[in-house]
Amino acid sequence: MPRAVREQQMMDAAVQTFGQRGYRAASMDEIAELAGVSKPLVYLYLNSKEELFTACIRREAKALVDAVRAGAEPGLPADRQLWSGLRAFFTHTAEHPDGWAVLHRQARTHGEPFADEVTAMRDEIVAFVTELIGAAAREAHHDPALPDRDVAGLAQALVGAAESLAGWANETPGVSAKEAAATLMNFSWAGLENLMNGRPWQPPDPSAGRARGGSAR
Structure with missing residues (x-):
């Protein structure tokens, strides 16, 4: 199998494992098993976790x-x-x-x-x-x-x-x-x-509310 295709398979497996298990919980063993390759091959192609x-x-x-x-x-x-x-x-x-x-x-x-x-x-x-x-x-x-x-x-x-x-x-x-x-x-x-279109929302003016309240009294 061409290297590019093999790498793609390993990356697909890694994304699935990292996405579902999380970075810390995911293991290179799981990724290799899901990709159908050996763990040394994952390290050879993609180096560290x-x-x-x-x-x-x-x-x-x-x-x-x-x-x-x-x-x-x-x-x-x-x-x-x-x-x-x-x-x-x-x-x-x-x-x-x-x-x-x-x-x-x-x-x-x-x-x-x-x-x-x-x-x-x-x-x-x-x-x-x-x-x-x-x-x-x-x-x-x-x-x-x-x-x-x-x-x-x-x-x-x-x-x-x-x-x-x-x-x-x-x-x-x-x-x-x-x-x-x-x-x-x-x-x-x-x-x-x-x-x-020049119609922005504006926060209410607190002084206007106080003025209305004062006039009501």
Whole structure:
């Protein structure tokens, strides 16, 4: 069997084992058995357990980013691009639950160097969503009032919500990728649309409430 195919089998087995058992509980013996190879062969191809886990993170991160970018169809209005990108995100995380568990749960909880790998992936997705929100603001009006910092904050919030929702959707029977994407669009886009059209939500003015209370007395 060609080396590349054998490595792919071992990586598939590693992602499944790490995703379901966790990094610390997973053993190279389990991975080798699941892949149908000897443990020395796993070490020969993929070196240490740490390096194998890092390789799994990089592979799953690249696959997720590629899926999101491929899903967001260029040339569409910004809301349609965001919708298609979110559907691609939730479809990928639903179809690869072990890979998502590796990225969202395992890599983040075991410190460096694993957390850095996930941060790099997240930064790429956030940058992509930032572009979409900025494009939507430009579509709404030629001189957008949204400062760059606000756009960046909205992108961070949207990606964070997508990450949490993907974990919930994978653990909740009957929730499809389309439903998860629609939930997030309903939660986010109405607010974004108001903001981009100059109708931001404002916190209530405490002094106004006190004034009304005083006049009532």
